[in-house]
Amino acid sequence: MGHVSTTSQGSARGHDSEVPTADRDVLVVGAGIVGLSTAYALTRAAPGTRVTVLEKEPGPARHQTGRNSGVIHSGIYYAPGSLKARFAVQGAAEMVKFCAEHGIPHEVTGKLIVATEREELPRLHALIQRGRQHGIPVRELGPAQIAEREPHVSGLAAIHVGTTGVCDYGAVARQLARLAEDAGAEVRYGAQGTVTAVDRRPGRGVAVRTADGRVLRARALINCAGLHCDSVARLAGDPAPARVLPFRGEYFELVPSREHLVRGLVYPVPDPAFPFLGVHLTRGVDGGVHLGPNAVPALAREGYTWPVISGSDLGGLLTYPGTWHIARRHWRYGAGELRRSLSKSAFTSAVRRLLPDVTEADLRPAPAGVRAQAVLRDGSLVDDFLFAEGPHTVHVLNAPSPAATASLPIGREIAERALAAMAP
Incomplete structure (x- = not known):
């Protein structure tokens, strides 16, 4: 979610008499699902709060939110006590309820996590214990039971996770924008929403200049800029403790005549050394089957x-x-x-570990996504949500998967921090 121009990083101070100004309580940078959920949460937690969302794209959810496989994650992978675990378990239930209330396409399908090698079995069993710690319904399956659920999937053992599902996160983001606007918030797109400079005003909050020359003053700034969050933090004068490294996730999809090979969601056992889940199989709300993603460094923050x-x-x-x-x-x-x-052949080989019947001819390219992965100076991949706060500012510097799943409770958490930042 890119929302900042790095070509002009001058101060917004000293120009109030030269350009139109606007006074708000909170400015939210980024109209992805986290930024819009935050705006929505602010209007509910503090009715009457004047909220403006700034987004450089012509509409919401144009980057990470709108470029993923649409999975509602259960939270089974995440360490107990982590923000990811707390937000995901709570957020999955809330997301299903939200979609049902607002008529957004969704389905609770459950998913299989499948071990295809003997060395994966201890990690699979550890996931069973972790799921039970979180109160997630999990069931162990043998090869015959795998075949009952997914006849074309091969594995030594698996677990079925009952609370996993799929939805249309782009539609969720658009609904959050409508609800926030109905409650009095404003969402600005394009040049009106492209941030070019941020100035902290001691005792008075922040001033933001946008690409159309306007200056907006607010009591607090919330940075939900995704792929550009560290750049926004630097504009605000808050050095980020981590840098965003963009990783592109590339997908294929099954051709329509072969979509019957996958009934629901099928995942490999993840490697605990990496925050990426590996190539998996996802039947979406539209009936199509996505295969992927991989994870390769992108040569641009929006390098799709x-x-x-x-x-x-x-x-x-x-x-x-x-x-x-x-x-x-x-x-x-x-x-x-x-x-x-x-190599399409190499990608197909990765898919064949779970789905032996698939061939290269069964796969066609699908749109890629780019993950905003926060990395510390020592090369450590930040695996949990990362927030940083300065005077009148709240920065979301890492919002990894399951950020979309958990966007409703995350939005409330960020809104609470922002309201505290507004206090005198």
Whole structure:
């Protein structure tokens, strides 16, 4: 979700007499699902709060929110006590209820997590225990039971997770925008929503300049800018403790004549060393079956294909120590992901671990997404939600999967922090 222009980072101070101004209580940067959920939560927690959402795209949910497989995650993967675990378990139930109340396409399908190698069995059993710790309904399955649920899927053992589902997150974001606007919030798109400068005003809040020359003053700024969140933090004068490294997730989909090969959701057992879940199979609300994603470094924050390169983004990545630490530590894993990116045959082989009957001819390219992965200077991948706060500012610096699933409780958490930041 890009919402900041890095071509102009001058101060917004001193221009109030030259350009139109507007006074608000809260400015939210980013109209992805987290930013819109936050705006919605603010209007509910503090009715009458003057909220403006700024988004550089012509509409909501144009980046991470609108470019994923639409899974409502159960929370089974996440460590007890983490924000991800708390938000996901609570958020999954709330998301299903929200979709039902507002007529948004969704389905609680459950999913299989399948072990295809013996060395994966201990990790599968650990997930069973973790699911039970979270109160998530899980059931162990053998090969015959796997075949009953997914006749074309092969595995040594699996678990069925009952609370996983799918929905249309783009539709959720659009509904959140409508609800926030109905409650008095404003959402600005395009040049009116492109942030070019941020100035902190001691004792008075913040002032933001947008690409159309306007200055907006507010008591608090909430940074939900996704792929550009660290850039927004720097504009505000709050050095981010981590840098966003964009990882592109590439998908294929089954051709219509082969969609019958997958009935629901099928995942591999994840590697605990990485926050990525590996290539999985997802039947969406439209009946299509997505395969993927992989995870390869993107050459631009919005680098949805290999030819898309940003010199400034790439330069920032190459000069950041964390990039080189990751490269040295995980080059073998990265080489495998790169091979699957460049070779349809290699990608098909990854799919065939779960779905042996699939062939290259069964796969066709589908739109990719880019994940805003926060990375520390020592190369550590930030695995949980990361918030940072400064005077009159709240920055969401890492909102990993399951951010869409958990967007309703996350929005309330951010709104609470912002209301505290508004206090004198």
